[in-house]
Amino acid sequence: MKDDFRMVWSGLALSSAVSIHLVWTLYKEKGFYFGWPILIIFVAVALTCWRQVYERYIRYGSWPSPRNTFPVLGNAVQIAPALIRYLVREARRHNGGLFLFWPGGPRPTCVIANARAAKEVLGASSTFPKGNDYTQKFGFVFGDGLVTSTGETHSRARRLLGRFFIKARLEKRSHELRAMVDTLLIQVLGSQFCGGATEITIDVQDIFHFMALQIFASAMLSIDMRIFATPQCPILGAPELRQERGTLMKCMRSGIQLATRLAEEEDNYAHPGEVMRWLAHEVSFGSELVGRHIVFGLPMSPTLFPTVRRLTASVKNTHAFFRQCIASRRQALAANGYKVQDTADDSNTKENLVPDDCLTALVKAADEGDESDLPRLTDTQICHQLVTLVSAGHDTTAFFCCYGSLLLARHPDIQNQLREELLTADNEPNKQFDFPRSLLKRVFQETLRLYPTIPMVTRTAAKNVRLSRYADPDNKETLLVPKGSNILVPFFLLHRNASVWGNNAADFDPDRWIKHNTAPLSDGIMHPKLGFLPFAYGSRTCIGYTLSLVEAKLIFTSLLRDYELKPVPGFTPRIKAGISLTVENPHGIKVRFAKRNKRK
Numbered sequence: 001m002k003d004d005f006r007m008v009w010s011g012l013a014l015s016s017a018v019s020i021h022l023v024w025t026l027y028k029e030k031g032f033y034f035g036w037p038i039l040i041i042f043v044a045v046a047l048t049c050w051r052q053v054y055e056r057y058i059r060y061g062s063w064p065s066p067r068n069t070f071p072v073l074g075n076a077v078q079i080a081p082a083l084i085r086y087l088v089r090e091a092r093r094h095n096g097g098l099f100l101f102w103p104g105g106p107r108p109t110c111v112i113a114n115a116r117a118a119k120e121v122l123g124a125s126s127t128f129p130k131g132n133d134y135t136q137k138f139g140f141v142f143g144d145g146l147v148t149s150t151g152e153t154h155s156r157a158r159r160l161l162g163r164f165f166i167k168a169r170l171e172k173r174s175h176e177l178r179a180m181v182d183t184l185l186i187q188v189l190g191s192q193f194c195g196g197a198t199e200i201t202i203d204v205q206d207i208f209h210f211m212a213l214q215i216f217a218s219a220m221l222s223i224d225m226r227i228f229a230t231p232q233c234p235i236l237g238a239p240e241l242r243q244e245r246g247t248l249m250k251c252m253r254s255g256i257q258l259a260t261r262l263a264e265e266e267d268n269y270a271h272p273g274e275v276m277r278w279l280a281h282e283v284s285f286g287s288e289l290v291g292r293h294i295v296f297g298l299p300m301s302p303t304l305f306p307t308v309r310r311l312t313a314s315v316k317n318t319h320a321f322f323r324q325c326i327a328s329r330r331q332a333l334a335a336n337g338y339k340v341q342d343t344a345d346d347s348n349t350k351e352n353l354v355p356d357d358c359l360t361a362l363v364k365a366a367d368e369g370d371e372s373d374l375p376r377l378t379d380t381q382i383c384h385q386l387v388t389l390v391s392a393g394h395d396t397t398a399f400f401c402c403y404g405s406l407l408l409a410r411h412p413d414i415q416n417q418l419r420e421e422l423l424t425a426d427n428e429p430n431k432q433f434d435f436p437r438s439l440l441k442r443v444f445q446e447t448l449r450l451y452p453t454i455p456m457v458t459r460t461a462a463k464n465v466r467l468s469r470y471a472d473p474d475n476k477e478t479l480l481v482p483k484g485s486n487i488l489v490p491f492f493l494l495h496r497n498a499s500v501w502g503n504n505a506a507d508f509d510p511d512r513w514i515k516h517n518t519a520p521l522s523d524g525i526m527h528p529k530l531g532f533l534p535f536a537y538g539s540r541t542c543i544g545y546t547l548s549l550v551e552a553k554l555i556f557t558s559l560l561r562d563y564e565l566k567p568v569p570g571f572t573p574r575i576k577a578g579i580s581l582t583v584e585n586p587h588g589i590k591v592r593f594a595k596r597n598k599r600k
Helices: 003-030 032-059 083-093 115-122 132-142 151-165 167-172 174-192 204-221 225-229 245-253 272-296 306-335 358-368 379-410 412-426 439-450 545-562
Strands: 098-101 109-112 199-203 456-460 465-468 478-481 486-490 563-566 575-577 581-583 590-595
Touching: 083 098, 083 109, 109 115, 115 456, 115 465, 115 486, 132 272, 132 306, 132 379, 132 456, 151 167, 151 358, 151 379, 167 174, 167 545, 174 199, 174 204, 174 545, 199 204, 204 358, 204 379, 204 545, 272 306, 306 358, 306 379, 358 379, 379 412, 379 439, 379 545, 379 563, 379 590, 412 439, 412 545, 412 563, 439 545, 545 563
Parallel strands: 109 486
Antiparallel strands: 098 109, 199 590, 456 486, 465 478, 563 590, 575 581
């Protein structure tokens, strides 16, 4: 008998004995009618334990399993406080191979902790599709958007939207995006250096969420997201409901989209930090909530969970905002005969045409149809795509910039080298920036290795299939993944595997990538053979990862030109892994900013 499941056997024996005793007692003395609820509970526990034993020793007999797995609860007690630390511990115990963990209930989850198997899973979308549990829980927020859709629905969305994210198109808009970055930096940082201050400590979430959201919405949707902060925004509600942050959640529960203190500014906007703090909080909250419900198999029920009710209100109000954007764009298209202006082409910018962007493409597909055989898009489906684009599009860039600035602050030598590289390239605008050989690329890679913005993905096995147990190609050992298995691919584990990255796997060392970024060099940053998959892999690769890299380059060029980043003594962020990496403590991600004496 294997000791890793002794708790299940103990629970099985205990539950069976208690159930038999209870049945006999009720039959002899009181009849079944008086104690049937208790009886059902004990019988359910006994059946769950039997199912756990069947899963462990019959279906997954060759799979390693954690020690001290409890009846019914499985490993939920161990993983509840810190899932990441628990999985890291188990991966070390199993030498970075494949292993099971039990999130609760009778069925285990297969953890794919080596690069070979991860590539096999993510590269075969038909064999390992996104399961119903994944799509339903993500779908609670994203509906049938790019993240959750499958088959022809997903293919249509990528056809409609993919052209807006290609590198050539983005490069044509680099000057426009750079000017926007400079303006936003002045807006979010300039006012904070008041009274002669030369150094300030900032929660960089405030900065980067504001900038990433505004850049993405302007570049991809031609929407100024700052209207969330104006009293004219219809979703805001009555002026008396615009309270201090202390009553923010109360207002949210009342169905108010945003309730923040208005700053005394000429344009009557709320202070950007207040607005983006709310957005950062909601993104983190939704990420952690959906991630927890996926891992533990909990239903996204507003009836059972108050937190889900809150998320429901937030999604509902966001849809209301986007429906207004859709109606406005549809009206503009109709007034112009559905003619659009290519925002990447300067030849027709003087014409009074509607910008050619993601929102226009979706509205035109709804009104005029597209090349697919699917029914035309509805406004609800457009909202699903917009929520997906805005949430995932700004969240990825924002958190990458947060962790990147934190790491650069802790490594001033690397920060100085990167500053010199970026400012040299900035002073030579006619010279092509050599991104494949750049320190910038290695900083991107190393930041995403340590803090992958997508920390894990889940899949379901559509059929019985065997996976490589270990990363070593000379080791041919495999394990059978039964049909219907739940699979977890934890990128944060793959990216810190000491057998791949060495004993300094937890250190920030951009130069480790020099030996991996070999010919033929390209702009691509992923290395599937190493298990480095920060933007997923295969047909489900993140559509906006090129935009994220372009945004991050522009942001860090302007940021390092004007400021020096310094660490805040004693500060360490506490990380949770949900849909994306989120910050648990209320202090966010703190970095100290010092004005540079002069621009170079």
